[in-house]
Amino acid sequence: MLKSVDGEMLNVPEHVAIILDGNGRWAKKRFRPRTFGHKKGAEVLEQICEDAWDIGIKYLTVYAFSTENWKRPQDEVDTLMDLFHHYLTDYLGRIMKNNMRIRFIGDRSGLSEKMQEEIYDLERESVYNTGLHFTIALNYGSRDEMVRAMKRMVRDGHHDPEEFTEEMFSAYLDTAEMPDPDLLIRTSGEERLSNYMLWQLAYSEFVFTPVLWPDFNREELINAIRIYTGRSRRYGGV
Ligand code: IPE
Ligand code: IPE
Ligand code: MG
Numbered sequence: 001m002l003k004s005v006d007g008e009m010l011n012v013p014e015h016v017a018i019i020l021d022g023n024g025r026w027a028k029k030r031f032r033p034r035t036f037g038h039k040k041g042a043e044v045l046e047q048i049c050e051d052a053w054d055i056g057i058k059y060l061t062v063y064a065f066s067t068e069n070w071k072r073p074q075d076e077v078d079t080l081m082d083l084f085h086h087y088l089t090d091y092l093g094r095i096m097k098n099n100m101r102i103r104f105i106g107d108r109s110g111l112s113e114k115m116q117e118e119i120y121d122l123e124r125e126s127v128y129n130t131g132l133h134f135t136i137a138l139n140y141g142s143r144d145e146m147v148r149a150m151k152r153m154v155r156d157g158h159h160d161p162e163e164f165t166e167e168m169f170s171a172y173l174d175t176a177e178m179p180d181p182d183l184l185i186r187t188s189g190e191e192r193l194s195n196y197m198l199w200q201l202a203y204s205e206f207v208f209t210p211v212l213w214p215d216f217n218r219e220e221l222i223n224a225i226r227i228y229t230g231r232s233r234r235y236g237g238v
Contacts (some may be wrong), residue, residue, distance in 0.1 A: 004054045004117050005222060011229040012180035015059035016052065016221075017204070020045065022188025022212030035079040040214040042087055047120055049100065051218040053132040055225070059178060063196050067107065067141030079159055081112070084138065088118040095122065100130030105174035106140030107148065136176065141196040149173050183228045185221075187213045205231045 003012045003075060004038065027037030045062065052060045064084070072075060095102055102122045111119070119138075149172035158164070170176065181197065181204045190208040207224040209216075 001055070005055050005225070008222075008226075010222070010225050012225060013055070013205075014058040015061065015179050015181045015183075016057050016224075017061045017063075017082055017181035017184045017201065018048075018199060019063045019184070019186040019190075019194065020213040020216075021186060023214060025188065026212040026214040034076055035083075037212075037214055038080055038083055038100055042083055044214055045217055046094075046217075048092075048216065048221060049132060049134055049171065049237045050098070051221055053098070053100075055218075055221065058133060059107070059133055059181075060199075061137065061175075061181060062135070063137045063140065063194075065106075065138050065140070066195055067110075067139055067144050068195065081115070085115060085118065086116070088122060091122070095126055095134075096129070099127060099129045101129040101131065101133045102126045102135065103135040103178070104138055105135055105145070106138045107144055110138065110139045133178065135175075137196070140174075142193075143195060145174050146199065155200075171198070173199065182222065183206055183207065185209065185224045187211050187216055203233065205233065 001012055001014075002009050004010075005012065022035040023037030023041040025037070026040065027034050030036070048116050049060060055202070065080060069080075072080075104119045104123065108116050108119055147168060153164075153168070153172050158168070175197070180200045184196075184201055184204045184206045186192075186206070189208065191208045206226050207227050209220060209224065211220050
């Protein structure tokens with residue numbers, strides 16, 4: 001939808017997905033521990049949620065922790081989990097104030113019981129909120145999501161292959177009821193998906209930026225939307 005954003009007409013995507021990357025390198029450049037970058041990254045995310053809504057984005061889905069990130073040193077994983085815990089509890093008040101609708105995607109059974117409860121509370125308490133649909137991918141891997149979806153489909157009694165459709169499969173994914181992302185942004189210069197929403201990103205536009213996540217801001221977001229505005233989405237047509 002064409003909208004005026006800070007005085008410029010832009011095609012603002014309904015759903016933006018972001019791979020928040022580069023926290024570690026940002027900290028390293030400052031001779032600080034990687035976890036310092038994660039803390040700064042969490043602050044930036046809060047601001048981006050506000051900017052996204054202000055710009056006219058309806059859905060923001062961010063990759064915070066992958067199913068592969070458990071391979072990191074134990075102290076980094078512990079700090080990240082601690083940070084998520086603080087983020088989730090501390091955040092509840094602000095989420096309600098900002099009217100955001102929170103969802104989590106990923107295998108929550110792999111998270112601590114305390115965190116599972118926090119996730120459940122946030123989702124439940126924000127379910128009728130009408131602001132930004134903010135989704136956090138935690139312990140998320142796209143291949144894992146698809147396997148879990150297939151298991152649930154079979155458990156639900158869908159045994160007849162003739163009955164399977166794309167819509168049915170989509171409805172079993174963690175992202176059920178959400179539109180597919182229009183735009184994917186990955187920060188830090190890496191140009192890969194790292195197991196993020198492989199199914200959902202089938203026709204999304206990709207924008208890669210060298211900016212490290214802790215340096216990301218409203219201007220960078222608008223810049224990505226400007227690039228998106230210049231793209232022609234054909235979905236296989238002409
Ligand atoms: C992204 O930053 C955040 C998480 C994966 C949790 P990184 O921690 O991957 O930072 P780099 O890529 O090592 O710089
Ligand atoms: C992807 O970033 C996962 C998240 C941003 C949470 P990584 O930094 O883990 O990805 P790779 O290892 O560079 O592919
Ligand atoms: Mg990284």
